[in-house]
Amino acid sequence: MSEATIIDGKAFAEGLRGRIGTEVARIKADHDLTPGLAVVLVGEDPASQVYVRNKGKQTLEAGMNSFEHKLDADTPEESLLSLIDTLNKDSSVNGILVQLPLPGHINEAKVLASIAPAKDVDGFHLINVGKLTTGDKSAMVPCTPLGCIMMLKEHLGDLKGKRAMVLGRSNIVGKPMAALLLAEHCTVTIAHSRTQDLAEECARADILIAAVGRDRMVKGDWVKPGAVVIDVGINRIDAPEKGEGKTRLVGDVDFDSAAKVAGAITPVPGGVGPMTIACLLRNTVVAACLQKGVDLPQI
């Protein structure tokens, strides 16, 4: 029996999507504006196909316009850049997301740099990275770290002075996560594969964010008693107990041992994952309002 409070990301995301839907209806009625999100998928990676389908479905459910562009895996970089140019100029498109990873022949950095910063609802353009790290409030903030911060604030209230450990230094999660925690006045450490005494470092943290992509790496004795643990990992492992050839999802945290020590913890699935798409919808609404000079909704 676990002792930690389970942070229910699925319920939180449902609530957030409900508030977004209400704001979308209000913006439509008051300003004749329907936010639109374009999602671009190159190739047929099965996990990416699932994400893109879910993004499209939830965009429509929130009352927004969804534009899906599916390109063949061998699409030339030039064609992708040309599509992005068209989307940049299309006033019905307020947000653009190019699903990562891209096929090897396409230069990811070049593609991300080609998205208009104001429509960059992923927050991956260097302009938005710079705005986030310098504290500019008009930054588009990457969705997964934004979802983590929302859940942390909901659970802990003020994060000021907390010791936060971010395990992982990716551009998508680790680095923006650290920037957001710093903006909340946490004392932030970023750990990675070369960090010495990793378990001891983690065990000093009041807030532990695991985003390394390593199946159940963080054990219970890496967790400070009472700490809040946010598990960003989504790792698919074999699950012979469910039948031959079956698999299941686990996080970067060994949930069973960590939940005995933590004060609160996010599960996998049902923790961070659902928040990411909800935050994408939120960013799209915010982007639409900023582009059209409409007051920002408080969501």
Ligand code: GUN
């Ligand atoms: N692939 C995995 N996560 C993400 C994300 O947050 N945004 C995009 N564009 N691609 C991803």
